[in-house]
Amino acid sequence: MSWEDNVRKVVPYTPGEQPKFDKMVKLNTNECPYPPAPGVQKMLKEMPYQDLRLYPQADARILTDTLAEYYKVSPEQVFVGVGSDDVIAMAFLTFFHSGKKILFPDVTYSFYPVWADVYGIPYETQPLDENFRMVAADYKKENGGIIFPNPNAPTGVEEPLSLVEEIIQANPDSVVMVDEAYVDFGGESALPLVDKYENLLVIRTYSKSRALAGLRVGFAIGNPKLIKYLNDVKFSVNSYTMNMPSLLLGREAVLDDAYFKDTLAKVIKTREWMKTELKRLGFSFPDSKSNFVFATHKDKSAEEIFLYLRSKQIFVRYFKLPRIDNYLRISVGTDEEAKILIDALEELLG
Ligand code: PMP
Numbered sequence: 001m002s003w004e005d006n007v008r009k010v011v012p013y014t015p016g017e018q019p020k021f022d023k024m025v026k027l028n029t030n031e032c033p034y035p036p037a038p039g040v041q042k043m044l045k046e047m048p049y050q051d052l053r054l055y056p057q058a059d060a061r062i063l064t065d066t067l068a069e070y071y072k073v074s075p076e077q078v079f080v081g082v083g084s085d086d087v088i089a090m091a092f093l094t095f096f097h098s099g100k101k102i103l104f105p106d107v108t109y110s111f112y113p114v115w116a117d118v119y120g121i122p123y124e125t126q127p128l129d130e131n132f133r134m135v136a137a138d139y140k141k142e143n144g145g146i147i148f149p150n151p152n153a154p155t156g157v158e159e160p161l162s163l164v165e166e167i168i169q170a171n172p173d174s175v176v177m178v179d180e181a182y183v184d185f186g187g188e189s190a191l192p193l194v195d196k197y198e199n200l201l202v203i204r205t206y207s208k209s210r211a212l213a214g215l216r217v218g219f220a221i222g223n224p225k226l227i228k229y230l231n232d233v234k235f236s237v238n239s240y241t242m243n244m245p246s247l248l249l250g251r252e253a254v255l256d257d258a259y260f261k262d263t264l265a266k267v268i269k270t271r272e273w274m275k276t277e278l279k280r281l282g283f284s285f286p287d288s289k290s291n292f293v294f295a296t297h298k299d300k301s302a303e304e305i306f307l308y309l310r311s312k313q314i315f316v317r318y319f320k321l322p323r324i325d326n327y328l329r330i331s332v333g334t335d336e337e338a339k340i341l342i343d344a345l346e347e348l349l350g
Contacts (some may be wrong), residue, residue: 013114018318023297024313025340027331030153030182032211034266034334036224037259039252040212047248056244058235063242066251067219071191076224079231080250082241084181084205084218089115091201091220095175096121100144105134107323109153109179132157132286138169146171149179151187154319154329156288158187165190168197175226177201182290184209184264185271191221198223208291209264210253217242217250247323267291271332277342278330281349285327292331294324300349302326312344 016029035041064078071078081087092115096102099122104112106125116123126138132155139146147169151158168176168190176199183204190202201222202235207213220230234241242250253260271288278285278295286293297305306318306328317329332338 008118010118012116013111017315019313019315021313025337026315027292027333027337027341028315028329029213029318030208030290030329030331031213032208032263032267032291033332033337034211034214034263036081036211036249037118037253037256039256040249041258043248043252044245047245048106051244052246054139056240056242056247058239059231060242060247060249063217063219063250066254067221070254070257071221073191073194073221074224077221077227079213079220079222079227079234080242081218081220081234082246083207083213083216084203084220084224085111086216086241087218088115088177088179088218090230090234090237091175091177091203092116092119092121092147093237094230095177095226096145098144098174100142102145103139103143103146103148105152107132107152107155107321109149109181110319110321114324128155134159134163136163136166136170140170140216141172141265143174145174145177147177147179148189149181149287151182151185151290153182153290154292154317154324154327155286155294156182156292157286158289158292161188161190161193165193168193168200172199175199175201177203179203181205181208182292184254185291186268186289194222198225201226206250206253209267210260211263212249212253215246217253253323270335270338273335274330274332274338274342275331277338278345281342281345283321292329294327294329296327297349302328305345305348308348309341309344314344316341 063080063335064075067078095290101122101124103126106127183189194200201220203220206217282298283295285293309316
């Protein structure tokens, strides 16, 4: 017997690489290629550093009030966390407590099975169809909860709100979490349904569309009862998840809506150009409503292309996983970065 026999052993999630080269094109973690709103920089300079002496607001009201106003819900409907990873982890701990299997797609955010394992939550993956679409019928069996991203990751595929609603409606005894990390890039949000369904939790992040992956802010919107349960668990783990700079900077990011919309329009424009060029070079992909394209090539293997791009310091994401090991997930960069990528691919494939 050793102390190691008593350790909780887990296989952790592997985050995307954060390589550091002067001249690189980083299209591997779906970050925003543009800076956060100018108000964030201004606040960063003006922030009263002596206030760091004090604990931050435990209820994070500065941020939940701002988000509530922006999304036209009440502050009691908003929960914030350290990136949406923290929000989702708390939500698993809070809502997936029945002992029954939770359901999510077989091809999806690869953190879901990791949280299930660490909390001892049983799960059953549901196969996407051959076009990477969800099949509503798969989510109409007994379960302990449901989670899926919409648009999905790493496929970029968006399911219509009618399918999302069908799943929520069919599961009044479970909490259904819709992970909308990428919805701002052209997807239809389930937010209008939160007042209609008590069991719906919509999860969002600042890491993609708001260009603040480094700040670590995510949030969830749902029925006040759901949010109360989430807060009870959060306050049983760590009262002060949100540090004071995150609260102040997070508020600034939401206040400048014109800058936000402008950033989204730029990313979407570049994404559409990338789609045309990738098609021309022999790639195919499910249509993407996110800030990445999930592409496979007719001749060259994804792994070979991945390694070739890497040798040129162009980083994309490659998952050696069942069904998707011949695909590359390529984040949308600036026009300049997209051009460098396409030129490099042209050299290899052209
Ligand atoms: N959900 C999905 C579908 C994602 O792709 C990501 C990004 N890795 C996250 C949640 C978590 O993002 P963050 O913790 O940066 O908010």
